[in-house]
Amino acid sequence: MKTFNVPVIYRSPLISAIKNQRKQEDRMKKDFTPTELDFGPIRILLARHFGFCYGVENAIEIAFKTVDENPGKRIFLLSEMIHNPHVNNDLLGRGVQFIMDTSGNQLVPWESLQHDDIVIIPAFGTTLETERQLALLGIEPLKYNTTCPFVERVWNKAEQIGKKNYTVIVHGKPKHEETRATFSHSQAGTPTVVVKDIKEAALLAEFINGQRKPDEFYDLFKGQYSPGFDAAADLQRVGVVNQTTMLATETQAIADYIRQVMMATFGLTEATVGERFADTRDTLCYATNDNQTAVTGMLLEPADLAIVVGGYNSSNTSHLVELCEEKLPTYFISSPEHILSGSAINHWDFHHKREISSNSFLPEKDRITILLTSGASCPDALVEGVIRRLLSFYGLEHKADELATID
Numbered sequence: 001m002k003t004f005n006v007p008v009i010y011r012s013p014l015i016s017a018i019k020n021q022r023k024q025e026d027r028m029k030k031d032f033t034p035t036e037l038d039f040g041p042i043r044i045l046l047a048r049h050f051g052f053c054y055g056v057e058n059a060i061e062i063a064f065k066t067v068d069e070n071p072g073k074r075i076f077l078l079s080e081m082i083h084n085p086h087v088n089n090d091l092l093g094r095g096v097q098f099i100m101d102t103s104g105n106q107l108v109p110w111e112s113l114q115h116d117d118i119v120i121i122p123a124f125g126t127t128l129e130t131e132r133q134l135a136l137l138g139i140e141p142l143k144y145n146t147t148c149p150f151v152e153r154v155w156n157k158a159e160q161i162g163k164k165n166y167t168v169i170v171h172g173k174p175k176h177e178e179t180r181a182t183f184s185h186s187q188a189g190t191p192t193v194v195v196k197d198i199k200e201a202a203l204l205a206e207f208i209n210g211q212r213k214p215d216e217f218y219d220l221f222k223g224q225y226s227p228g229f230d231a232a233a234d235l236q237r238v239g240v241v242n243q244t245t246m247l248a249t250e251t252q253a254i255a256d257y258i259r260q261v262m263m264a265t266f267g268l269t270e271a272t273v274g275e276r277f278a279d280t281r282d283t284l285c286y287a288t289n290d291n292q293t294a295v296t297g298m299l300l301e302p303a304d305l306a307i308v309v310g311g312y313n314s315s316n317t318s319h320l321v322e323l324c325e326e327k328l329p330t331y332f333i334s335s336p337e338h339i340l341s342g343s344a345i346n347h348w349d350f351h352h353k354r355e356i357s358s359n360s361f362l363p364e365k366d367r368i369t370i371l372l373t374s375g376a377s378c379p380d381a382l383v384e385g386v387i388r389r390l391l392s393f394y395g396l397e398h399k400a401d402e403l404a405t406i407d
Helices: 013-025 054-069 085-093 128-136 149-162 177-187 198-208 214-220 248-266 286-298 315-325 380-392 398-403
Strands: 035-038 042-046 075-077 118-121 167-171 192-195 238-242 305-309 330-333 345-349 354-358 368-374
Touching: 013 035, 013 380, 013 398, 042 380, 054 075, 054 085, 054 118, 054 149, 054 286, 128 177, 149 167, 149 177, 149 238, 167 177, 167 198, 167 248, 177 192, 192 198, 198 214, 198 248, 238 248, 248 286, 286 315, 286 368, 305 315, 305 380, 315 330, 315 368, 368 380, 380 398
Parallel strands: 042 368, 075 118, 167 192, 167 238, 305 330, 305 368
Antiparallel strands: 035 042, 330 345, 345 354
């Protein structure tokens, strides 16, 4: 796989040494057990896979290279390049401006842009409408494009089944930049509707099998369907794609459920189900799959708590938190600085979108075990920082330096 030129500030000698050793031991990536870091009174189990993915490293390389090669030019990002505050703040610090926030609200008026300005498309991609807006301003929309190849793969799958007259069902968060982009690309070629979870999929199924009248669809799915969507006609043939960072298990559950609904409603068999349900297979990216599977493997080990590191608005990171929360106390932090002491921690409650404080988060035991992972947009340097912070409470920070030299 291609290697990228990522700023050294995001790298970690310690984490690189650990990852390289695991790669040598498990080249086929079949072992999802965590890496054990035993420091005596504190034992850290590090997920097999975590941190920057291909798409994130690709985006970072393009963005920083663009800044370096265009001194004196105005450089804009459509919105946050990835959902990590450290990376975004570094770009802002180098003079890059955001045109929109993550919800699509305008921060820089379109009319203030000039034809010779540079506009970078984030890793999430963007809508066709935004591409047209840039073109109208004389700005080549795809010249500085950091869209993740795995996001583009979803767009291609939606286009393929759309050409075969299937309606596209997108499993994603309706307001997320990636889902908005996927919806835009899909609805350009075929009727499209977004479902955010299995509950909305079940609701949509009631329109497929006729339990609900078509007229009810438009209020229940307001803002989540393409213009001209016909609830009576456009749910006769469907296929499911997704926002690449969703929970793999939920996406699969939604696809399997809708498939069964189509079979039951239209009297299909395994041999004929393709007449009504497109075989899209899994459109999650490899990193999402690997990171979630690694957390599942990590959770098989007895532990006292879990720490997940990443941006608070990161979808893929929040799903790792969800998985951990099912089994044990979990603390979602964006940086080591949120660990205030051996007893106090400030962490993110993503269910209620607020930061909360907890005391006595490290149990008073002779030996504690902590599960540790991070999201696909989180620099390894932050994970090393968390390890060092935890070790400092036991006077063991020097042990991190020893580990960084392993062959």
